[in-house]
Amino acid sequence: MTDITALDTADPFARTRALFDLPDGIIYLDGNSLGALPRAVKGRMAEVVATQWGEGLIRSWNTHDWIDLPGRVGERIARLIGAAPQTLMVADSTSVNLFKVLVTALRLRPGRQVIVSERGNFPTDAYIAAGVAELLGQGHELRLVEASEIEAALGDDVAVLLLTEVNYRTGARLDMAGLTAAAQRAGVLTIWDLCHSAGAFPVDLSGADADFAVGCGYKYLNGGPGAPAFVYAAPRHLEGLRQPLTGWLGHAAPFSFAETYRPAAGIGAMRVGTPPVLSMSALDAALEVFDGVDLGALRAKADRLFELFTDEVKRLAPELQLATPSEPARRGTQVSLRHPEAYAVMQALIERGVIGDFREPDILRFGLTPLYLSFAEVKRAAEILGEVMRTGAWDQPRYKVRAKVV
Numbered sequence: 001m002t003d004i005t006a007l008d009t010a011d012p013f014a015r016t017r018a019l020f021d022l023p024d025g026i027i028y029l030d031g032n033s034l035g036a037l038p039r040a041v042k043g044r045m046a047e048v049v050a051t052q053w054g055e056g057l058i059r060s061w062n063t064h065d066w067i068d069l070p071g072r073v074g075e076r077i078a079r080l081i082g083a084a085p086q087t088l089m090v091a092d093s094t095s096v097n098l099f100k101v102l103v104t105a106l107r108l109r110p111g112r113q114v115i116v117s118e119r120g121n122f123p124t125d126a127y128i129a130a131g132v133a134e135l136l137g138q139g140h141e142l143r144l145v146e147a148s149e150i151e152a153a154l155g156d157d158v159a160v161l162l163l164t165e166v167n168y169r170t171g172a173r174l175d176m177a178g179l180t181a182a183a184q185r186a187g188v189l190t191i192w193d194l195c196h197s198a199g200a201f202p203v204d205l206s207g208a209d210a211d212f213a214v215g216c217g218y219k220y221l222n223g224g225p226g227a228p229a230f231v232y233a234a235p236r237h238l239e240g241l242r243q244p245l246t247g248w249l250g251h252a253a254p255f256s257f258a259e260t261y262r263p264a265a266g267i268g269a270m271r272v273g274t275p276p277v278l279s280m281s282a283l284d285a286a287l288e289v290f291d292g293v294d295l296g297a298l299r300a301k302a303d304r305l306f307e308l309f310t311d312e313v314k315r316l317a318p319e320l321q322l323a324t325p326s327e328p329a330r331r332g333t334q335v336s337l338r339h340p341e342a343y344a345v346m347q348a349l350i351e352r353g354v355i356g357d358f359r360e361p362d363i364l365r366f367g368l369t370p371l372y373l374s375f376a377e378v379k380r381a382a383e384i385l386g387e388v389m390r391t392g393a394w395d396q397p398r399y400k401v402r403a404k405v406v
């Protein structure tokens with residue numbers, strides 16, 4: 001029998017938990033969709049609004065260096081995902097950044113028309129890819145394949161391999177280094193969506209030699225609802241980097257107000273318009289939580305939480321099927337369980353203070369975020385899930401009414 005109190009007492013992440021503001025009576029297992037609120041964000045937002053904006057007014061673009069905030073916040077994220085300095089920019093949403101890097105990559109592979117991606121990837125990736133193929137109107141097409149067929153799909157007509165490292169629904173993780181190497185052998189450029197990776201475990205973009213990457217700021221990075229996203233380009237692509245959204249802040253000299261567009265050098269060319277200073281400041285403050293954090297240790301704790309939760313669920317709710325691979329190398333840090341009435345089960349859990357989420361058609365999703373979750377909470381969440389299943393408490397009409405956002 002695991003001694004939960006001993007695990008929590010010895011937990012090095014008790015320190016980071018104290019950096020978050022979490023409501024009493026809630027066990028929050030949805031940090032894979034919207035990260036919890038770091039305390040430092042409240043103070044930073046108050047300061048940015050009252051002092052930087054309220055008093056500094058437009059002078060703060062210089063006095064508080066708002067103009068370079070996207071690159072500065074990018075440096076904080078770079079460390080978490082193995083990106084070299086000045087290869088990362090915080091900007092826009094993941095969807096918009098996908099558009100930018102996809103067009104950029106396709107232009108680097110003239111004569112090849114196919115974008116390969118995984119079936120069952122988060123919809124925006126496939127939607128953007130199909131939209132780009134249609135927009136370019138040069139015979140481009142999106143080819144969706146199963147995970148097991150990706151390598152075989154890398155023929156000489158393929159320009160880009162667009163993959164999400166960790167699947168949003170199942171939590172299954174692809175082999176970034178292996179697939180990137182296979183793509184390189186086939187002359188194919190890679191784009192990695194790191195939405196469910198960045199801040200969850202160590203990612204090594206440089207080691208994998210990936211070409212481009214994108215990811216969002218509001219999940220494991222805790223930047224808040226609608227936080228800006230990030231975009232990465234490998235050093236070899238920085239010279240002459242051209243992306244299609246040629247907005248004024250991606251210009252080499254935006255304040256020359258020149259008549260024609262000339263891209264900024266390096267990753268600065270990924271900028272488009274005015275950065276959202278308020279939400280970027282929130283993300284910047286949120287990332288302070290990661291100062292001094294060893295991502296390997298973070299992952300090790302996530303693995304222990306995973307084992308604890310899945311062992312307890314196996315014992316207490318054996319009818320729930322684990323949809324996430326149990327082998328650590330083949331998964332991210334979420335737990336996905338299948339049940340035909342998953343939506344109602346999740347509503348019953350939320351009413352009992354355990355917040356996870358539901359994904360179509362039958363997935364209960366639980367995000368394990370070691371920065372602010374204790375072993376005791378994860379065990380208690382499994383017990384509450386066990387009670388909901390054993391008593392059939394989920395089987396009530398009010399739990400079956402779908403909300404606008406699920």
Ligand SMILES: Cc1ncc(COP(=O)(O)O)c(C=O)c1O
Pocket residue numbers: 093094095096122124125164168193195196216229
């Ligand atoms: C894998 C993945 N990619 C992209 C997105 C969408 O990002 P955004 O809403 O920032 O465009 C999400 C979640 O919303 C996601 O899970």
Ligand SMILES: Nc1c(O)cccc1C(=O)C[C@H](N)C(=O)O
Pocket residue numbers: 032033034122168195405406
């Ligand atoms: N971005 C979201 C939103 O605006 C509302 C509700 C959920 C989200 C999400 O992030 C969904 C998430 N990408 C997922 O993995 O399902």
